[in-house]
Amino acid sequence: MRKSLMIIPIFIVMVIMIVGAKTTVEKPEPQEVKLNGKVLCLAEEMKTRYNVDLDDEHQHLYGFKTTKDKYFTLLHTSLSKALFVDKRLHEKDLLIVGRVFPNTHLLEVLRFMSIVDGVVHELYYFCDTCYIRTVAPGNCDCCQAPVVLMERPLNTDSLIPSP
Numbered sequence: 216m217r218k219s220l221m222i223i224p225i226f227i228v229m230v231i232m233i234v235g236a237k238t239t240v241e242k243p244e245p246q247e248v249k250l251n252g253k254v255l256c257l258a259e260e261m262k263t264r265y266n267v268d269l270d271d272e273h274q275h276l277y278g279f280k281t282t283k284d285k286y287f288t289l290l291h292t293s294l295s296k297a298l299f300v301d302k303r304l305h306e307k308d309l310l311i312v313g314r315v316f317p318n319t320h321l322l323e324v325l326r327f328m329s330i331v332d333g334v335v336h337e338l339y340y341f342c343d344t345c346y347i348r349t350v351a352p353g354n355c356d357c358c359q360a361p362v363v364l365m366e367r368p369l370n371t372d373s374l375i376p377s378p
């Protein structure tokens with residue numbers, strides 16, 4: 216009787232080990248991407264392309280349309296916030312570095328830049344009173360004045376510190 220009771224916990228540990236090993240093997244990794252395109256409302260795009268009966272008062276579903284006509288849904292993170300709230304960025308030709316998750320077209324933005332006349336520009340927000348740089352619009356953390364959108368060629372020397 217005692218012997219069989221001792222076997223049970225060993226059996227449970229073995230099952231956990233096998234199940235655990237299996238899930239780590241089968242979990243696919245996110246794919247790192249660098250995409251060129253524009254931010255748009257995917258819902259409106261589908262309405263235009265496929266006659267979706269979209270409510271005019273819908274909540275915008277922001278995504279990214281690449282130059283190769285691929286669509287990705289943007290995940291709302293601190294690094295992508297500007298792409299949702301700053302409409303000026305929707306007019307720009309953008310370069311997004313990020314991750315796409317397995318079996319989805321969900322795009323996590325890690326970095327975004329613009330392309331102006333074929334030259335990559337960095338985009339950021341800046342308070343020229345405090346010399347502080349941020350990734351999203353809003354008020355400066357320090358002096359509360361609104362930060363300004365900056366667009367500068369990526370490879371020029373900048374005195375402005377990176378965030």
Ligand SMILES: [Zn+2]
Binds near residue numbers: 273276
């Ligand atoms: Zn919309």
Ligand SMILES: [Zn+2]
Binds near residue numbers: 355357
């Ligand atoms: Zn400031």
